[in-house]
Amino acid sequence: MTSLIATVCVALGLGVVVVRRRSVALTLVTAQSLLLASVALWRTSGHLELLPAAGGLLLRAVAIATILGIGIARTRESQPVRAGIEPMARAVIALAALLAIPALVPSLGFGDQNAQRAAIALGVLGIVIALTRRATILQILGIIVAENGATLAALSASNAVPDVIGLGVIFDLLLIAVVASAFHTRIFGQFGSGDTAHLRELHD
Amino acid sequence: MTDELTIPLTAAAVVAPVLVALVLQVARSERTAHRLNRVGAVITAIVGLGAAAAMLTRESHATSWVIADTASGIYVGVVTVIALMSALLSPAYLSGAQGEFFAARRSVRSYYLMLYAFWSALVAIPVIANLGIGLLVVEATTAASSVLVAFSGKPRALEAGWKYLILTTLGMSLAFLGIVIMFVASAARGGGIGQLDWSALPGTLAHIPHGAAVAAYALVMLGLATKIGWAPVHNWLPDAHSEAPAPVSAMLSSALLPTVMLLAWRLRDAASGAIGNTAATAPLAAFGIFSVAVAVPFLWQPMAWKRLLAYHSLEHMGIITVGIAIGSPLALAGVVLHFAGHALAKALGFYAAIPLYQIQPDAARHSARDVAASSPTTFAAMAVCAFTLAGLPPSPLFFSELFIILGGIESGQVVLASTLAVLIAFAFIGLLHALLEALQTNSGQDSQPARKTSEERAAPILIPTLLTAAALAALTAYAWLLPASGIVRHLAQGIS
Numbered sequence A: 001m002t003s004l005i006a007t008v009c010v011a012l013g014l015g016v017v018v019v020r021r022r023s024v025a026l027t028l029v030t031a032q033s034l035l036l037a038s039v040a041l042w043r044t045s046g047h048l049e050l051l052p053a054a055g056g057l058l059l060r061a062v063a064i065a066t067i068l069g070i071g072i073a074r075t076r077e078s079q080p081v082r083a084g085i086e087p088m089a090r091a092v093i094a095l096a097a098l099l100a101i102p103a104l105v106p107s108l109g110f111g112d113q114n115a116q117r118a119a120i121a122l123g124v125l126g127i128v129i130a131l132t133r134r135a136t137i138l139q140i141l142g143i144i145v146a147e148n149g150a151t152l153a154a155l156s157a158s159n160a161v162p163d164v165i166g167l168g169v170i171f172d173l174l175l176i177a178v179v180a181s182a183f184h185t186r187i188f189g190q191f192g193s194g195d196t197a198h199l200r201e202l203h204d
Numbered sequence B: 001m002t003d004e005l006t007i008p009l010t011a012a013a014v015v016a017p018v019l020v021a022l023v024l025q026v027a028r029s030e031r032t033a034h035r036l037n038r039v040g041a042v043i044t045a046i047v048g049l050g051a052a053a054a055m056l057t058r059e060s061h062a063t064s065w066v067i068a069d070t071a072s073g074i075y076v077g078v079v080t081v082i083a084l085m086s087a088l089l090s091p092a093y094l095s096g097a098q099g100e101f102f103a104a105r106r107s108v109r110s111y112y113l114m115l116y117a118f119w120s121a122l123v124a125i126p127v128i129a130n131l132g133i134g135l136l137v138v139e140a141t142t143a144a145s146s147v148l149v150a151f152s153g154k155p156r157a158l159e160a161g162w163k164y165l166i167l168t169t170l171g172m173s174l175a176f177l178g179i180v181i182m183f184v185a186s187a188a189r190g191g192g193i194g195q196l197d198w199s200a201l202p203g204t205l206a207h208i209p210h211g212a213a214v215a216a217y218a219l220v221m222l223g224l225a226t227k228i229g230w231a232p233v234h235n236w237l238p239d240a241h242s243e244a245p246a247p248v249s250a251m252l253s254s255a256l257l258p259t260v261m262l263l264a265w266r267l268r269d270a271a272s273g274a275i276g277n278t279a280a281t282a283p284l285a286a287f288g289i290f291s292v293a294v295a296v297p298f299l300w301q302p303m304a305w306k307r308l309l310a311y312h313s314l315e316h317m318g319i320i321t322v323g324i325a326i327g328s329p330l331a332l333a334g335v336v337l338h339f340a341g342h343a344l345a346k347a348l349g350f351y352a353a354i355p356l357y358q359i360q361p362d363a364a365r366h367s368a369r370d371v372a373a374s375s376p377t378t379f380a381a382m383a384v385c386a387f388t389l390a391g392l393p394p395s396p397l398f399f400s401e402l403f404i405i406l407g408g409i410e411s412g413q414v415v416l417a418s419t420l421a422v423l424i425a426f427a428f429i430g431l432l433h434a435l436l437e438a439l440q441t442n443s444g445q446d447s448q449p450a451r452k453t454s455e456e457r458a459a460p461i462l463i464p465t466l467l468t469a470a471a472l473a474a475l476t477a478y479a480w481l482l483p484a485s486g487i488v489r490h491l492a493q494g495i496s
Helices: A004-016 A022-043 A048-074 A087-106 A113-132 A136-156 A163-191 B003-024 B028-059 B070-095 B103-127 B131-149 B153-183 B201-206 B210-228 B236-243 B246-275 B277-299 B307-324 B328-358 B376-390 B396-410 B412-440 B448-479 B486-490
Strands: none
Touching: A004 A022, A004 A087, A004 A136, A022 A136, A022 B070, A048 A136, A048 A163, A087 A113, A087 B210, A113 A136, A113 B153, A136 A163, A136 B153, A163 B103, A163 B131, A163 B153, B003 B028, B003 B070, B003 B103, B028 B070, B028 B103, B028 B412, B070 B103, B070 B246, B070 B328, B070 B448, B070 B486, B103 B131, B103 B246, B131 B153, B131 B210, B131 B236, B131 B246, B153 B236, B201 B210, B201 B246, B210 B246, B210 B277, B210 B486, B236 B246, B246 B277, B246 B307, B246 B328, B277 B307, B277 B412, B307 B328, B307 B376, B307 B396, B307 B412, B328 B376, B328 B396, B328 B448, B328 B486, B376 B412, B376 B448, B396 B412, B396 B448
């Protein structure tokens, strides 16, 4: 895992924090997932035992892009769903969180400190995206960005994460993506928009 | 029954619900689906209870996939009873409800598919011998149960299901990051899935850098917290429990939350050596007390019956968590008793909502009134639930709370125990308030035919009410024997 790849992954995650259109955000997350899948595939040279997990990552990237892409195509918004927080403010929140990571997170045994920071950064960005964006699709993408943080961490390890866990996480994420996409379609059907601002009836 | 049969029986208890779910998909009519459900649920429960009995009566042992110990036996037994009752009462719920999340022609079959998938996962979680695989199954429960929460397809149900899906999945993402940190930090040990086996985990955590062990523990615990619904990461819990179909609410509250908590309990025991008992236990004590404290103000408010029960889930999960944190044999006796008593009483409370919402549709949004007058059976179920949850003697929860508090005092954790005692007292008064509201009557305005119709609607919960009351009485009787039993002795030795 080179510093450049880790940096690009974080930059793509940061892009999802600020962009307005769901399709652009999906493109960024798909690029991030494909980049990680490429790293995994590159690591398989001479280590064929890593092939199932690498293939799983590639399949995950393509499948999620397809599932969510179809979801977006079937639910055209008349105008982009506005987040409760303006893009600049979201970017400031995200950047502040990213800058705090080196100071707050101790060494966790990663050989590559950049990979450690990038993995934690993607986890944080995933949370920021899910909590500050209102469009259902973007909240799902927040989860995928956070999961990509765990993937990046796994790829930085000199030992491989066992296939049972690696493929299990991929399977679970695909399952969640299918269910979340079904929710998105029902929510759009109910309210005419995938804006979670409509989901504010329940409170005490 | 021989020891050799325990593992195959345990595996059968996990697989049986999946097979029933598949068989149900070939049902050509709703009536056939309901019949197959009844037969399938009983067979599945017999297998599950057989597995639980085997685990409780035989020596603990584990393979690389399955752990069959005392804790697994208790949890599989209780989960099976709750899932059986939920499956048997589902036809009563489905007869009075429309599910719009799925297409109408396959709505009932899809409901059963998700219900049995959920049942299978709930039985699997306590018997899986590996933390990583356990987390994968916890994550998989989200897919099935979130769809069940939103089954009605109404806006409120969609909101509850969506919130549950996003928050708990985000939490589990952090938990997986914690798992990866464990692998990365333990590269020198060579890796392998076996590192996360409950039996190997103490060694794995002990051989990685302290900071990495603490970070991994914190992330996994935080992920589990979102799924258990510990405060302050509990936002999804009241909404999901109140909007889900009543049989599903029962499974969420009585089975899912405590079962996921078992993973947190095993993890605490596994991590105590590596990061220190105080550091490993402090999050449990904090989450537990904070959950009870956050729940109490809501228990005083007039609110819809199921939503009130949801806040009680928050309170009772908090109490059980504090009991695990205290960890003395007496407190652990309280934990076991509280888990079983809460599960039975809370499930009955949710089942009471099936006739309640048919008789008083308004009760889905506001506190229930006139129930005693309009449907004595429904009121009886609500009363058994409320008196038990309030911890009034002879409720088993009176003894379990007493055991946990005395266990805390006995082990020198006086501040924790007394804080819990004060909070429980406040919660007690709040629940009685709700029950008194349900007793209020509009001076017998219900006509005789209306009352007859209400009682007909309540008929499906009559036998569950009687059985639950009997089971709760049996638990109270057993409470006297529990602290000195082999069950508590095994749990006190540690369950990782």
